[in-house]
Amino acid sequence: MQTRQYRRIGEIGYGMAMSATETAVDAPEIGLRELKKQMTHDAIAQAAFRLTLEKGLDHVTIEEIAREAIVSPRTFSNYFSSKEEAVVSAGSEDPQEFLPAFREALEQEPPLRALCQVLSDFYASRTEEQLDRSLQLLGLVERYPSLLQGQVGRFATIEAELRDAVAEHTGTDAETDMYPWLMAAAGMASLQAALRLWAASGRGADHLVELLQDAFNQFSAGLPVPGR
Amino acid sequence: MQTRQYRRIGEIGYGMAMSATETAVDAPEIGLRELKKQMTHDAIAQAAFRLTLEKGLDHVTIEEIAREAIVSPRTFSNYFSSKEEAVVSAGSEDPQEFLPAFREALEQEPPLRALCQVLSDFYASRTEEQLDRSLQLLGLVERYPSLLQGQVGRFATIEAELRDAVAEHTGTDAETDMYPWLMAAAGMASLQAALRLWAASGRGADHLVELLQDAFNQFSAGLPVPGR
DNA sequence: GGCGATATTGCCTTGTTTGCAATATTGCGC
DNA sequence: GCGCAATATTGCAAACAAGGCAATATCGCC
Secondary structure: OOOOOOOOOOOOOOHHHHHHOOOOOOOOOOOHHHHHHHHHHHHHHHHHHHHHHHHOHHHOOHHHHHHHHOOOHHHHHHHOOOHHHHHHHHHOOOHHHOHHHHHHHHOOOOHHHHHHHHHHHHHHOOOHHHHHHHHHHHHHHHHOHHHHHHHHHHHHHHHHHHHHHHHHHHOOOOOOOOHHHHHHHHHHHHHHHHHHHHHHHOOOHHHHHHHHHHHHHHHHOOOOOOOO | OOOOOOOOOOOOOOHHHHHHOOOOOOOOOOOHHHHHHHHHHHHHHHHHHHHHHHHOHHHOOHHHHHHHHOOOHHHHHHHOOOHHHHHHHHHOOOHHHOHHHHHHHHOOOOHHHHHHHHHHHHHHOOOHHHHHHHHHHHHHHHHOHHHHHHHHHHHHHHHHHHHHHHHHHHOOOOOOOOHHHHHHHHHHHHHHHHHHHHHHHOOOHHHHHHHHHHHHHHHHOOOOOOOO
16 A cells, blocks of 8 residues: 655656666655655554554554654654644545546546546555555544544545646635635545445445445535535 | 623523522523632733734743632642643633524524534624734734644534534434534634734724625635636 | 664653542432 | 532643654665
8 A cells, every 4th residue: 555656757857767667657766765764654553553453542652653764763753743644644535646547538528527537547446455555544533533523634635636737727725716615625535435334335336436435426516405 | 702602501400599599691501710710810811912923922820820810729720721722712712602593593503504604793892802803813823823723622612512403403414414513614724824824914993894704605616726 | 884864762751631538518308 | 518429620640652863774776
């Protein structure tokens, strides 16, 4: 999980050196150093997540997490500003994984449809293990409200990126135009509702996708009252 | 600000005793004790808010806030679990102020329209001072990301109450039906978008109401792409 | 192989959180 | 009014967390 993609930093500098090696599709082009950083990041997050599952959030200390990840407590603080952040980071999706796809899809479909498509694809292609992890996180968030804030913060970040993407694409300004806000919010609301209902249903990944599409469809239809 | 309304607790008990005194419209019917609690709650929140405006969030300590509100630091912790919570609590609207109205409006209009109406009325009837306070909070949230989490948490609470109200009214189950989730989320998204654009616009309360209604209209219309 | 950049760590200070027990205040029946 | 029960407030203390700073270790690159 947490496979990362890195922003291309123009053509600056590295050009000569790397044209020799294979310019891999989603390769970092950023040294081994950065890679190791990601690894410790993930190691800490994993440790936090696992220990929380085992012992409950408030019986886990930063010191313990750090020991588990084989770093100093001080290093923990260099990566995360709280236990909660670490736990949530380990269990949830990395927005960088579908944002590029969303930007591409925007070229071909209206935003709402594009996002629906991208998210559906994304979740349809997740492994059992990844989905399990999402379920576990949902459970933890329900059990510990303090995690909720961390998660909501994470969602807010994704929403902001979606908003920017939409604003950029439609040529509207997120400072004065409402559409990007509503669009991004509708997307995240669909995702969140689908995830929670899916978790409650106890069914498989295909049901999650159904729920997602249902949510998007309701938004497209102007949120008709179900009963009538 | 923060005028509270209390749930009517049926006809239990107090009947005899209070029929003598005036059964005030939004009166607590809950002793002086409860009232004082609200007062210290507000006093602490006010202190937190004002000090943060003056000195910046991270130059304010709980001890200081407590002194300002004339309570012990320990008492602060009895009311709020963090500075952030206190600050946000002081600056933002109390959901109890429009939830009852929303429940009533649900009897007469479809949910989306009902919520739009209730929120419009609510903000239209706010004083300059109250609106100023909202603006100040928006500014603070922008300046200090850690406040954002507190605010989002507060919004989440309101959203949950909206959701329950909608689920209850439409007879749907929030555990299995998606409509209440989407409906509540759309409402809060409209509110948030309207507030932020309004803050950026620097215009008056009537513009906020316009923005609110615009947002709700876009949702009703199925979020059409603006350009075409 | 050495140098510059940067990641990691330890130390330390300040602030936060929470349980517990003591104290003060309030509501209410008499 | 008076006193009792309920509960709000406080002080104390211990455990934990956050973050600046400087020393050290490690990496990438020439």
